[in-house]
Amino acid sequence: MANNNRELGNFLRKARSQVDPEQAGLPPDSRTRRVPGLRREEVARLAGVSTDYYARLEQGRPIAPSPGVVDALCRALGLDEAGRTYLHTLLGVTAAPSRRHSRSAQRLRPGxxxxxxxxxxxxxxxxxxxxxxxxxxxxxxxxxxxxxxxxxxxxxxxxxxxxxxxxxxxxxxxxxxxxxxxxxxxxxxxxxxxxxxxxxxxxxxxxxxxxxxx
Structure with a gap:
């Protein structure tokens, strides 16, 4: 990924500005939000990465995230299929095919x-x-x-x-x-x-x- 990738930074900032913190499952926060959407540290927490790591992504730093990290960012930002594909393209990562599944039946242990x-x-x-x-x-x-x-x-x-x-x-x-x-x-x-x-x-x-x- 090239340095100063403005397109990636703009996309990430726009995406997180459109996420409702409450609908993302974040606990109530008494701090005043200066801008709508998620803060950088909240996106990082939801995606399971450090705030510094996510900040460097927004800044277009030369980082090569793994497909798993990119998928986690997609989930944290609530991206639809088009958004997921676009983010993977910006980061040069092959998107995993969309999965629609239900996990195995739930059973209690004997006794x-x-x-x-x-x-x-x-x-x-x-x-x-x-x-x-x-x-x-x-x-x-x-x-x-x-x-x-x-x-x-x-x-x-x-x-x-x-x-x-x-x-x-x-x-x-x-x-x-x-x-x-x-x-x-x-x-x-x-x-x-x-x-x-x-x-x-x-x-x-x-x-x-x-x-x-x-």
Missing amino acids: LHQLIDALDGEPVLVLGRRSDVLAANRMAKALFTDFDRMPVRHRNYARWMFLSEEPRSLFVDWEDQARAAVESLRLEVGGDADDQATNDLVAELRGKSTEFDH
Whole structure:
């Protein structure tokens, strides 16, 4: 990459200016933002690189990032397919083909069902990826809801939180509980943006809940 690559610097600055910090999964920050979007150090943190490393990329320094680092930057900046291709081209890195997949089925280890059933004095929920409910003991079913009675694809804590009436009457701090469920999903998306089941869940919640993105 040539020195003083203004095109790359301009692209990175524009891309991070268009990212909403909250939607990127960053915690609330009381500091005043002088410009919209993410700060350099926030992009670096989301991409798993140092702030100095990212700053040098924006400055067009002669750096040759690995394909993995470039993919992490694409995810941190929320780039679409065209943006991903353009960034890879600017950096001279071959883009990996886009993947649409769902990971393997989630299963509990043998004996775990018996263990949570034995903890009868406290409600116990076992959550898997994207907050799927994998198991619940008797107390949890009585306090929350009987997830076993739902279709398998509906047994999800975030889905129940936003699309059912029960949580709103159950939790005095429903907004805080809902916000925590959203944060968990954001971490899932950040960890594997191509997981189809997670993306389908997020799309469903955005389509059916006016509160999910707020």
